[in-house]
Amino acid sequence: MGLESIYGEILNEHNLRPSHRGNISGATIRLEGKNPTCGDDIYLELKVGEDGIIEDGAFSGSGCAISQASVDIMLDMIIGESKERALELCGKFMGMIHGKATEDDLDDLDEAAALKDISHMPARVKCAVLGWHTMEEMLKNRESEGHARGEHEYCTTE
Amino acid sequence: MTENRFKKDFPIFDNVPCVYLDSAATAQRPAQVIEAQKRFYETMNANPLRGLYELSIAATDAYEEARICVRDFINAADEAEIIFTRNATESLNLVAYSYGLNFLHEGDEIVTTVMEHHSNMLPWQMVAEKTGAKLIYLEPDMDGIFSREELDRKITERCKLIAITHVSNVFGCVNPVKELADRVHRNKGVIVVDGAQSVPHMKVDVRELGADFLAFSGHKLMAPFGIGVCYGRRELLEAMPPFLTGGEMIEYVKLDGATWAELPHKFEAGTVNPAGAYGLKAAIEYLQGVGFDYIRETEDRLTARIFEEFSKLPYMHVYGSKDPANHSGITAFTIDGVHPHDISSILDADKVNIRAGHHCAQPLMEYLKVGNTARASLYLYNDDEDIDRFIESVKKVRGIMGYGA
Numbered sequence: 001m002g003l004e005s006i007y008g009e010i011l012n013e014h015n016l017r018p019s020h021r022g023n024i025s026g027a028t029i030r031l032e033g034k035n036p037t038c039g040d041d042i043y044l045e046l047k048v049g050e051d052g053i054i055e056d057g058a059f060s061g062s063g064c065a066i067s068q069a070s071v072d073i074m075l076d077m078i079i080g081e082s083k084e085r086a087l088e089l090c091g092k093f094m095g096m097i098h099g100k101a102t103e104d105d106l107d108d109l110d111e112a113a114a115l116k117d118i119s120h121m122p123a124r125v126k127c128a129v130l131g132w133h134t135m136e137e138m139l140k141n142r143e144s145e146g147h148a149r150g151e152h153e154y155c156t157t158e
Numbered sequence: 159m160t161e162n163r164f165k166k167d168f169p170i171f172d173n174v175p176c177v178y179l180d181s182a183a184t185a186q187r188p189a190q191v192i193e194a195q196k197r198f199y200e201t202m203n204a205n206p207l208r209g210l211y212e213l214s215i216a217a218t219d220a221y222e223e224a225r226i227c228v229r230d231f232i233n234a235a236d237e238a239e240i241i242f243t244r245n246a247t248e249s250l251n252l253v254a255y256s257y258g259l260n261f262l263h264e265g266d267e268i269v270t271t272v273m274e275h276h277s278n279m280l281p282w283q284m285v286a287e288k289t290g291a292k293l294i295y296l297e298p299d300m301d302g303i304f305s306r307e308e309l310d311r312k313i314t315e316r317c318k319l320i321a322i323t324h325v326s327n328v329f330g331c332v333n334p335v336k337e338l339a340d341r342v343h344r345n346k347g348v349i350v351v352d353g354a355q356s357v358p359h360m361k362v363d364v365r366e367l368g369a370d371f372l373a374f375s376g377h378k379l380m381a382p383f384g385i386g387v388c389y390g391r392r393e394l395l396e397a398m399p400p401f402l403t404g405g406e407m408i409e410y411v412k413l414d415g416a417t418w419a420e421l422p423h424k425f426e427a428g429t430v431n432p433a434g435a436y437g438l439k440a441a442i443e444y445l446q447g448v449g450f451d452y453i454r455e456t457e458d459r460l461t462a463r464i465f466e467e468f469s470k471l472p473y474m475h476v477y478g479s480k481d482p483a484n485h486s487g488i489t490a491f492t493i494d495g496v497h498p499h500d501i502s503s504i505l506d507a508d509k510v511n512i513r514a515g516h517h518c519a520q521p522l523m524e525y526l527k528v529g530n531t532a533r534a535s536l537y538l539y540n541d542d543e544d545i546d547r548f549i550e551s552v553k554k555v556r557g558i559m560g561y562g563a
């Protein structure tokens with residue numbers, strides 16, 4: 001069982017002392033992500049520049065350690081990157097969660113690779129992907145509208 | 159330590175060694191029930207109530223014997239009052255659709271509680287919306303008790319139906335069904351009792367309680383999945399229209415209509431579940447062999463041990479009464495700083511199975527101002543070793559989550 005490897009230093013650190021919890025000014029997209037089976041709820045904000053670079057991001061909400069730490073790790077990785085790069089990492093993360101990551105992918109996923117063993121904990125997969133899934137939805141389908149969305153908008157991992 | 163005499167009857171514990179503390183979700187099954195189900199399929203299998211040949215008659219007999227067994231188990235006056243369903247949820251929907259929609263009107267009040275399982279809440283929201291009756295929620299204190307003022311204030315002379323769980327699946331408290339029955343009967347109304355969590359753990363006598371309807375699921379009392387019971391008082395059932403229509407529930411069908419079959423068949427449309435009913439009978443007989451005294455004594459003793467151990471850990475919180483004897487074997491708890499899903503995953507690694515989430519009682523979670531809780535729930539096969547392993551695992555949780563001890 002990957003229990004100790006999941007609840008290791010990286011996850012606990014991001015859960016107990018997240019770097020990106022809160023709000024940012026000038027967010028260009030906001031979306032709430034919900035995991036109905038678990039009750040995890042995150043509210044993700046991104047500020048994407050004209051040039052497609054993710055200049056800043058933050059999250060708020062509540063949920064299990066896996067959902068909260070995973071989104072904090074994700075923000076660490078995508079802030080300062082292009083949208084395309086963020087979506088590429090998202091693809092690799094989803095692949096890893098489904099047990100299909102190469103060594104190179106794992107290297108590229110950096111701290112997010114700490115969640116690799118989630119593939120052996122099917123009940124928690126939705127927790128781990130919540131942040132990534134929400135970001136993907138924002139960048140792929142919501143951004144064209146170009147404005148911060150109202151609070152009633154949300155996507156789910158169902 | 160006292161040894162549990164009954165654990166050996168449950169093959170799952172030989173096949174998949176684990177500490178099973180999720181019996182409020184579904185019970186484990188003893189070999190006697192598994193064998194009965196098998197015996198039905200091997201020696202009596204045919205579509206009951208339809209065939210005129212011997213095998214079909216054997217299947218019909220097995221099915222109807224199970225009905226009589228349930229009648230006696232809950233002390234109903236007549237086996238025609240026992241309707242087989244799939245589960246408590248279907249039973250509650252039957253009452254809501256067939257009784258609620260036809261006998262409640264604008265100006266009437268439906269009283270229920272914030273501690274209901276969604277299965278005993280959503281059907282009444284539907285009835286209120288469609289009939290214009292007003293839905294009123296009783297609010298308990300933090301021990302799960304409804305104060306006299308709360309009852310006096312909210313149960314008015316307009317109250318025509320009370321829908322309440324007998325035992326809460328979160329607090330484990332036993333609700334005052336008899337008193338509420340008396341109150342609603344004064345208005346010529348009815349009480350619908352959700353017995354999902356009480357019937358497996360205590361003697362439930364519908365006549366002593368004054369219950370007009372009682373719903374429960376077989377699977378929580380060790381019967382196969384897919385069989386449940388809706389008890390209803392005969393005169394009420396007779397006045398109610400069918401819930402579902404089709405085969406088996408008719409007396410005579412013409413192209414322009416039909417007349418309904420006698421009770422209880424009027425409410426059992428389509429091919430029934432005789433193997434499930436036969437298994438339910440085996441489960442009830444097994445339960446009676448164990449006896450409610452043993453169940454109560456075991457659950458209370460082990461719950462008291464959980465409370466005792468938790469009280470030594472300052473970061474643990476238990477919901478409901480401080481007295482373990484008021485919990486029907488159910489302990490809902492949280493650990494400071496740790497989400498219940500993480501608790502559940504950590505315990506799972508030690509093969510300790512508990513439930514984490516909102517327990518299909520989201521309004522109650524909101525009322526308690528907790529998003530989620532963890533829940534350990536006991537049954538007759540649990541023993542001291544289960545509690546030792548549970549506590550040992552719980553003590554590790556905060557450390558694993560990165561809190562210094």
Ligand SMILES: Cc1ncc(COP(=O)(O)O)c(C=O)c1O
Binds near residue numbers: 246247275325327355
């Ligand atoms: C109090 C209560 N009512 C109703 C139900 C619903 O039971 P079922 O899902 O078997 O219909 C449950 C089961 O979790 C319950 O605990």
Ligand SMILES: [Zn+2]
Binds near residue numbers: 035063
């Ligand atoms: Zn989660």
